[in-house]
Amino acid sequence: MSIILLASLVFLLMPIFLLLYVRSYNRHKKNHFVEKENMRQKFEAEILKTHIEVQEQTMQTIATELHDNIGQILSLTTLTLNSIHIPENEKVSEKIGNSLSLLNKSIKEIRGLAKILHGEQIVESGIGNAIDQEINWLKRVGGYELQINNDLLDLKVSSPDKDLIILRLLQEIINNIIKHAQATSIQIDAFIKNEILLLTVKENGIGFNYEEAKIKKVGIGLASIHKRIEMIKGKIDVNSTLEKGTSIFIEIPYP
Amino acid sequence: MSYFLNWVTITELTSLLFGIIFLIRDKSSFWRILILYIFLSAGTEVLGKYWGRIYHTNLAIYNIFIFIELSFITYGFYNFLKDYVNIKLWILVIYIATLIIYLGYFFIYGINSYNAFTVSIMSVVFVVYGLLYFFVLLKDENYVDLKYHAAFWWVGGVIIYYFGGTIANFFDNIIQQKFLGKYITRMIIYNTLNLILHCFWIYSFICRARQRKICQ
Numbered sequence: 001m002s003i004i005l006l007a008s009l010v011f012l013l014m015p016i017f018l019l020l021y022v023r024s025y026n027r028h029k030k031n032h033f034v035e036k037e038n039m040r041q042k043f044e045a046e047i048l049k050t051h052i053e054v055q056e057q058t059m060q061t062i063a064t065e066l067h068d069n070i071g072q073i074l075s076l077t078t079l080t081l082n083s084i085h086i087p088e089n090e091k092v093s094e095k096i097g098n099s100l101s102l103l104n105k106s107i108k109e110i111r112g113l114a115k116i117l118h119g120e121q122i123v124e125s126g127i128g129n130a131i132d133q134e135i136n137w138l139k140r141v142g143g144y145e146l147q148i149n150n151d152l153l154d155l156k157v158s159s160p161d162k163d164l165i166i167l168r169l170l171q172e173i174i175n176n177i178i179k180h181a182q183a184t185s186i187q188i189d190a191f192i193k194n195e196i197l198l199l200t201v202k203e204n205g206i207g208f209n210y211e212e213a214k215i216k217k218v219g220i221g222l223a224s225i226h227k228r229i230e231m232i233k234g235k236i237d238v239n240s241t242l243e244k245g246t247s248i249f250i251e252i253p254y255p
Numbered sequence: 256m257s258y259f260l261n262w263v264t265i266t267e268l269t270s271l272l273f274g275i276i277f278l279i280r281d282k283s284s285f286w287r288i289l290i291l292y293i294f295l296s297a298g299t300e301v302l303g304k305y306w307g308r309i310y311h312t313n314l315a316i317y318n319i320f321i322f323i324e325l326s327f328i329t330y331g332f333y334n335f336l337k338d339y340v341n342i343k344l345w346i347l348v349i350y351i352a353t354l355i356i357y358l359g360y361f362f363i364y365g366i367n368s369y370n371a372f373t374v375s376i377m378s379v380v381f382v383v384y385g386l387l388y389f390f391v392l393l394k395d396e397n398y399v400d401l402k403y404h405a406a407f408w409w410v411g412g413v414i415i416y417y418f419g420g421t422i423a424n425f426f427d428n429i430i431q432q433k434f435l436g437k438y439i440t441r442m443i444i445y446n447t448l449n450l451i452l453h454c455f456w457i458y459s460f461i462c463r464a465r466q467r468k469i470c471q
Contacts, residue, residue, distance in 0.1 A: 005440060008420075008444050012448070012451075015418045016415060018414070022401070023401055026398070026399075026401050029398055030400075
């Protein structure tokens with residue numbers, strides 16, 4: 001009888017050992033899984049970094065070309081037009097005057113555009129100034145009632161890498177508002193509190209379904225904002241109500 | 256009252272209590288049916304005692320319960336295996352085959368003879384299902400934390416119960432007559448296995464409730 005009991009005990013222990021083996025194997029699987037996940041994230045971060053670097057490089061090239069090439073040609077044209085002396089024909093003189101003013105406007109716009117594209121140069125003077133320049137550009141575009149609270153102008157600390165990403169984030173958000181929001185008023189608040197940079201952008205546009213857009217990954221704008229936030233370990237909160245507008249709250253550890 | 260309470264009923268009623276606490280709000284029909292199954296299992300035990308007292312044999316009650324056990328545990332394995340492999344047809348064929356053996360036994364020996372043969376076949380089938388479950392679980396590319404994986408603990412309890420009971424099933428005729436001290440050997444084995452099974456199941460209920468809470 002004790003043999004049957006003993007055999008039963010062995011048969012009882014066998015599945016217990018099997019369960020222990022499955023758990024141990026699963027632990028190895030977990031390590032492998034975590035390792036794989038880390039490698040994937042690292043790879044994605046590298047790709048993203050390269051992508052942003054290439055994008056930045058391209059923008060700088062365009063900015064340089066605009067400033068040094070097209071800008072110079074336009075300046076030369078202005079000089080040439082200025083050098084023409086036609087005292088007797090008033091109409092021609094008026095037309096040349098108009099052309100000159102248009103050319104000057106173009107040069108100014110190209111310089112402004114080149115400045116915005118050349119992110120690294122803008123952030124050299126600090127994130128506060130960079131945001132200010134971006135807002136000035138927005139003022140020039142016109143069509144919006146702006147409410148600005150930029151407390152970053154007198155900021156003593158800086159983080160060039162983060163500054164560039166923050167600037168691009170703001171540019172992306174503003175571009176999205178211009179392209180999709182149909183807003184009439186924009187409020188931008190930028191300040192720093194307990195080593196956290198807080199950037200808030202509110203508008204009164206048509207709004208959108210944020211959760212749906214996030215899941216469906218509609219457009220590259222939103223995805224790009226998320227990727228950039230992820231890169232600098234920041235947080236983003238988007239509250240959007242249809243027909244009422246959208247508020248974006250960004251928190252970034254700073255510097 | 257105390258006549259109806261023994262180790263098996265106490266274990267099963269405790270398990271039933273935990274089942275009601277942790278699974279009553281579960282959305283999955285399997286986990287809710289499990290409460291009913293444990294209730295029927297405890298009910299069979301009590302009814303078996305009562306039946307034995309009046310008619311001097313309660314084997315018919317346990318024989319009927321074999322059908323419930325075969326059907327529910329098969330359904331349980333189908334429920335967990337279907338996430339990994341398409342095995343519906345196989346499970347159905349094996350279930351029908353076991354059911355034929357189950358009914359065939361009664362045709363030959365009558366309802367008052369304990370159907371240990373079907374129980375043995377059923378045990379082997381469930382052990383194979385359990386092993387298959389572990390195999391597909393480990394083979395699966397996705398990682399699950401087994402510490403809190405309700406299905407793993409449910410299957411773990413079942414595989415220990417049926418694999419551990421293999422010897423007792425094969426020597427059923429011998430061990431039900433033999434005593435170890437004042438206890439019947441069969442009861443020692445089945446009570447121990449039943450206790451382990453329900454401990455594993457109670458833990459799986461807790462895991463399931465935790466999983467549900469996380470998902471909400």
